[in-house]
Amino acid sequence: MFEVTTTGSSPLLGNAQQSQLMVIDILRHAVRRHPQQEIVSRRLEGDIHRYQYQHCYQRTCQLAHALTDLDVQPGDRIATLAWNTYRHVELYYAVSGIGAVIHTVNPRLLADQIQWIINDAEASWLFVDLSFVPLLEEFVHQLKTVKGIVVLADPEHQPELARQWLPSYNYEALIQGKPTTFAWPVFPEHTAAMLCYTSGTTGNPKGVLSSHRSIVLHAQAAAGPELLQLDSDVVLMPMVAMYHVGAWGAPYAALLAGSKLVLPGAGMSGADMYELITTEQVTVALGVPTIWLTLHNHLHTQQLTVPSLTRVCVGGAASPLGLVKLYHERYQVYWQPIWGMTETGPLVTSAPPTRELMALPLKQRYAIQTTAGRACFGVDMEIFDSEGQPVPHDGSSSGELKVRGPWITSSYYRRDDPEVFKDGWLATGDIAVIDPHGYMKVIDRKKDLIKSGGEWISSLDIENITSQHPAVNECCVIGVKHPKWDERPLLLIVPNQNTDIRKEEIYQFLEGKIAKWWMPDEVLLVDSLPHTGTGKLIKHELRDKYLNLFME
């Protein structure tokens, strides 16, 4: 499906108009159909900001004028270091709308990485949120192509930037008084619109350059019934960052569907989330598993519930059964798994709560909720063995997952990686199984699989089971060197606050649930685990730290 071709000639072409799929048309449609729908943001200034789609459109037009006045040219990369707020949404649409490229940078990366990425992208302007201004100090002198810095703040909050820095501007001052309409240009839909780098979980981040076409097609799929199921009744809160994987396309999909959009700004704590969910009556929220652990920890300690919330859509890492169950039993929230990666738009698979699924016995339903779901229309996926042969969809044979389709990347930005992009497929680096019904489940990352005595052990499987122990808050399994077996699993556990837990209990708990030879050689209780800026476990850091544990 959606095979990749070099476009050839054809004996007879259809007579459809030569319309281009353009990102700005999402916003134009949104404001035509739902002018009064709201976008609510927690601002860095501290307050809650609220406006309607129609105001978003007007300010986006003003921003387009401001960008034009700054001499931003088609194809220019415009970098942002910014949280999820309305101003970032305006940047998404205005920058792509004038034919430039919105280049979101992850501010949680190391200053060195940030600097490297902005220089790699050769960004011409940098838009920063108030809270990241101090961060600039660490790398601003090393920026090679940036002409100026625009601070996303009200004029009265504009900080004094050091003189010797680049020229600096205030966002509101720039757009103020500009016309609230704009004559948006039309250009080929394959034009670049957004540049995102990967999480850097397994190494250095890699640049993914999306086109208008890929963003529009992804937005339609994302909003659709096979993925996020958005419509104008949904109140959507993306807890996944717009500075990374475009908040899973939420700023596009939500507006396409007419959903109310609730943007958390820098408020990533359990208390902040709870507040927005409650006051804005959020119905659907997006985020990685750790986010929902954070929310639960808060709700649990404070004895709170979130009755408006019906679904959390969870990707970026595997869905642990413990959390799936907990969210259902305790909060009546449907945990909807998602799989994707920066290179894939990102959304590809999910398991939304169809009538059929909700009619299943709970146990079967949980089993599906801990897969990554089924592929949506538009993307083709397959698993392959090391010889490149497709592996049966029997739910147990595993292979490397490959995907293809109109919003899948065909190469990294300015980086050659032919192994990843062979034969028209994207090799994901994920090892997965697919069952006869099409449900895909990631067994492990290729780099995280533990090779013990010539056989593979899935770290994700052990984590998934461990996470169900009531005393376990978070856990992680890594493979570390072993004199006899090559590698053996090490289990690291962050216990729940104020809980006493003994190693033996964990072993007892795992017994019978995993194969004997999968049993971790050691269980360590730790205070915390390292996460990437997007909330993922950094396993290579742990592997480095514990590498010789079993060798000593």
Added chain:
Amino acid sequence: MFEVTTTGSSPLLGNAQQSQLMVIDILRHAVRRHPQQEIVSRRLEGDIHRYQYQHCYQRTCQLAHALTDLDVQPGDRIATLAWNTYRHVELYYAVSGIGAVIHTVNPRLLADQIQWIINDAEASWLFVDLSFVPLLEEFVHQLKTVKGIVVLADPEHQPELARQWLPSYNYEALIQGKPTTFAWPVFPEHTAAMLCYTSGTTGNPKGVLSSHRSIVLHAQAAAGPELLQLDSDVVLMPMVAMYHVGAWGAPYAALLAGSKLVLPGAGMSGADMYELITTEQVTVALGVPTIWLTLHNHLHTQQLTVPSLTRVCVGGAASPLGLVKLYHERYQVYWQPIWGMTETGPLVTSAPPTRELMALPLKQRYAIQTTAGRACFGVDMEIFDSEGQPVPHDGSSSGELKVRGPWITSSYYRRDDPEVFKDGWLATGDIAVIDPHGYMKVIDRKKDLIKSGGEWISSLDIENITSQHPAVNECCVIGVKHPKWDERPLLLIVPNQNTDIRKEEIYQFLEGKIAKWWMPDEVLLVDSLPHTGTGKLIKHELRDKYLNLFME
């Protein structure tokens, strides 16, 4: 939105894969995701046929082999004279899948028109349903390019075709034993996939040639929440013909969404519809207003209800308030208006039952249900005055409706019509208003507007009001020549069975509901009104007949 361009160059292209949007991928996705979903057909052989998506796919592959064996080439037009059945669905996918063009012909047209259309299209093969075999006699000798005729029937029902005719084949015999997989080719998405002619309501039918891209994008929009709102829980019965406007794209949209598809075959009577709705538990049905009048007439006479049915999606003609109300009050069925034309894919606007709409007072809701709805994402629409200036969206200023977007036609097949295709818009020939919320309403066709003393009278408005009189089954308003006023309205009424109705009652009923000078000069009671093959009033026939009524 979705403006039309000549594709130019661009400073920076995105790195998305060069995937082509292909019609066959809809079926491949359907069978991957919902292998066991059903397609149920009333066959011409007389029985009800039932199979699953997976069987549809297998037979479509077999058919692709059979077509290849018949030496069907990419770009070839394959004509059908066929009802809505599973075999026709197979033809839709297999023909386009191998790169040829499925060319549906309306068998309700005059034999002369049919023959003209097939020759105009230069079709190489003709697939006919059993019931249309007798029709062949009238024109088969005049076919210039057709190499053979394939009868869609079980072998034991295969009719003896006259020797001197073209070579004839049996569909089942052709596909029997062929492999149930097929290596579908990939080709550019702008390749032609389907050729449909317009209804011929206002003159001769005109050919509309769709591409794979336009069909896939239309299918996604059609299945989406702004148009048909399909998902895997929906049981869809298209009462609009696959031989015309592709049954509004239902064979694509339903499979894309995983809906159960119920195909009525030749069963267009109220009793036939009732039977399928009831036995198959149809939830959503598609058709022109007269179809729902037919169904109501049957239900009414037989004192029946249709509890499974939740929505009828109604386009092709304006939605009369009388029927909208009746379907709600009597059957608890939501009448969902749709606007479109063969040239527009066909679906463009609708008013699905959103939570917001259903919360309105009934009167306001009915007012919206008698518009044509709002434009979906993907299509841009505007109304223009005779000078080509856009007209305000105030709900009362009218102008010619123009549309543009990726599934709108840019020219007719082998026919020059520059007036219709100017400046990147399609001029629809419909005169419409758009209200501030974006709801569009067709006032009349340009050709049906009545010009009385220099002012316009909307025939649709008068029909809409008249239709609410309890004694009126169907009605029609046309403009006929008048010595003083140029044209004056004439109202034709088909009364309900066994009802007595007097002209004066109608005048009384209209009083105060329409402007005095709109009052028809004459009301005639008639036994029936002429319809096109797709169930539309043929006004030009009536105009010809009554042209001089007021002149005599």
